[in-house]
Amino acid sequence: MKLTKAQKRVLDFILQHIRERGYPPTVREVARAFGYRSPLSAKQHIDALVRKGYLRRASGVSRGLSLAMPLSNASSLSLPVVGTIRAGSPILATENIEEYITVSRELFPLEEGFGLRVVGDSMKDAGILEGDIVIVRPGVEPTQGDIVVALVEDEATVKRLFIEDGTVILKPEHPDMRPMRFKAADVKILGKVVGLIRRF
Amino acid sequence: MKLTKAQKRVLDFILQHIRERGYPPTVREVARAFGYRSPLSAKQHIDALVRKGYLRRASGVSRGLSLAMPLSNASSLSLPVVGTIRAGSPILATENIEEYITVSRELFPLEEGFGLRVVGDSMKDAGILEGDIVIVRPGVEPTQGDIVVALVEDEATVKRLFIEDGTVILKPEHPDMRPMRFKAADVKILGKVVGLIRRF
DNA sequence: ACAAATACTATACATTTGTATAGTATATAT
DNA sequence: ATATATACTATACAAATGTATAGTATTTGT
Numbered sequence: 537m538k539l540t541k542a543q544k545r546v547l548d549f550i551l552q553h554i555r556e557r558g559y560p561p562t563v564r565e566v567a568r569a570f571g572y573r574s575p576l577s578a579k580q581h582i583d584a585l586v587r588k589g590y591l592r593r594a595s596g597v598s599r600g601l602s603l604a605m606p607l608s609n610a611s612s613l614s615l616p617v618v619g620t621i622r623a624g625s626p627i628l629a630t631e632n633i634e635e636y637i638t639v640s641r642e643l644f645p646l647e648e649g650f651g652l653r654v655v656g657d658s659m660k661d662a663g664i665l666e667g668d669i670v671i672v673r674p675g676v677e678p679t680q681g682d683i684v685v686a687l688v689e690d691e692a693t694v695k696r697l698f699i700e701d702g703t704v705i706l707k708p709e710h711p712d713m714r715p716m717r718f719k720a721a722d723v724k725i726l727g728k729v730v731g732l733i734r735r736f
Numbered sequence: 737m738k739l740t741k742a743q744k745r746v747l748d749f750i751l752q753h754i755r756e757r758g759y760p761p762t763v764r765e766v767a768r769a770f771g772y773r774s775p776l777s778a779k780q781h782i783d784a785l786v787r788k789g790y791l792r793r794a795s796g797v798s799r800g801l802s803l804a805m806p807l808s809n810a811s812s813l814s815l816p817v818v819g820t821i822r823a824g825s826p827i828l829a830t831e832n833i834e835e836y837i838t839v840s841r842e843l844f845p846l847e848e849g850f851g852l853r854v855v856g857d858s859m860k861d862a863g864i865l866e867g868d869i870v871i872v873r874p875g876v877e878p879t880q881g882d883i884v885v886a887l888v889e890d891e892a893t894v895k896r897l898f899i900e901d902g903t904v905i906l907k908p909e910h911p912d913m914r915p916m917r918f919k920a921a922d923v924k925i926l927g928k929v930v931g932l933i934r935r936f
Numbered sequence: 937a938c939a940a941a942t943a944c945t946a947t948a949c950a951t952t953t954g955t956a957t958a959g960t961a962t963a964t965a966t
Numbered sequence: 967a968t969a970t971a972t973a974c975t976a977t978a979c980a981a982a983t984g985t986a987t988a989g990t991a992t993t994t995g996t
Binding site: 554557558559560562592594597598599600601602603612637638639640642643644660661663664665668682683728729730731732733734735736 | 754757758759760762792794798799800801802803806811812837838839840842843844860861863864865868882883928929930931932933934935936
């Protein structure tokens with residue numbers, strides 16, 4: 537069932553309260569948060585949220601609210617891990633997805649993203665080895681020196697990014713390899729590497 | 737800090753209450769659960785749990801309890817991350833715990849374990865850098881060549897383990913460092929490194 | 937042996953809290 | 967158009983609640 541604007545605001549407040557403080561708010565705390573001068577104003581919104589299945593309530597119990605959907609869904613995120621990325625086909629094409637990993641938002645504060653299995657040892661001096669999974673946050677403007685996932689010549693690679701007057705420089709971290717320079721149009725930055733996971 | 741039996745029982749009850757109902761119990765609900773005839777009996781146990789760092793409390797607030805550590809469930813595990821490990825004091829002494837991280841059992845199939853923040857770059861050629869968190873599984877017999885956390889000379893270090901007729905060899909993975917040899921009695925293997933997490 | 941911490945009982949009190957009754961005003965759907 | 971749901975104010979009340987004071991008995995550490 538759909539929520540009204542006011543109901544959605546109240547639900548968001550309750551969610552945030554539980555996430556931040558670890559326990560639900562009282563009816564009056566909800567009222568205070570929205571400037572309501574009567575506790576009933578808040579209670580009616582909560583009643584609606586319970587009726588519509590968004591919240592559970594133990595009646596007569598102080599702070600007796602809980603989420604109908606477990607918070608674990610909110611506190612952790614399931615990310616697809618791709619092995620190879622080719623230009624043309626979408627990054628997260630199902631045939632590319634090797635597995636899904638669950639990472640806690642606490643550890644990697646993402647809204648969306650994906651994992652990429654590292655191929656080759658071009659970033660070995662940055663402690664990124666073959667087989668590692670790098671956690672990639674797409675759609676953020678990377679700054680000078682960030683480690684990124686870039687799509688060049690039909691292949692995705694992990695490199696350190698520098699930009700010099702319109703030229704994109706992808707720098708490996710390997711003693712035998714040299715930085716590569718590209719015209720901005722020839723490189724697509726898929727995202728910034730924000731984490732790494734390795735299994736031994 | 738260690739918990740007494742009664743304190744542990746109370747903590748377990750509070751944990752279960754939050755897990756099952758979604759909100760913490762009141763002081764009196766704890767008292768009732770254990771048959772205490774005075775709310776103070778429960779309060780004193782809760783006071784101890786707050787003092788010892790297992791719970792957080794908003795004072796004067798009904799059900800104002802929350803867990804200092806994130807909740808573990810069937811699919812994820814909450815691991816303490818320790819910064820420094822010294823001989824003598826127990827590994828997981830509360831004053832050593834920097835944070836808790838939640839890892840999915842899917843990713844690291846553990847029943848128990850801990851994280852250790854890596855100091856120094858003695859394992860840089862194995863892709864383990866300063867600041868990384870290694871996931872340690874204690875109590876398993878490590879095999880030749882495994883990366884382990886070992887306690888030597890009052891300090892915990894991450895090294896690759898070899899054993900040669902009674903001698904324990906801890907091998908750094910760093911061009912400038914040489915393997916160290918110890919009598920078996922002088923080294924305690926705290927656990928095997930089964931994973932690594934890095935945040936950029 | 938002795939001090940400190942632990943583990944409880946009994947009772948009390950000011951607040952906090954969920955809920956209720958009685959309204960007003962506006963938006964939404966049939 | 968008209969009933970229904972939404973969105974609020976004002977006030978009230980019994981029960982729940984965190985905390986406090988004053989104790990007793992037992993365990994633990996030194």
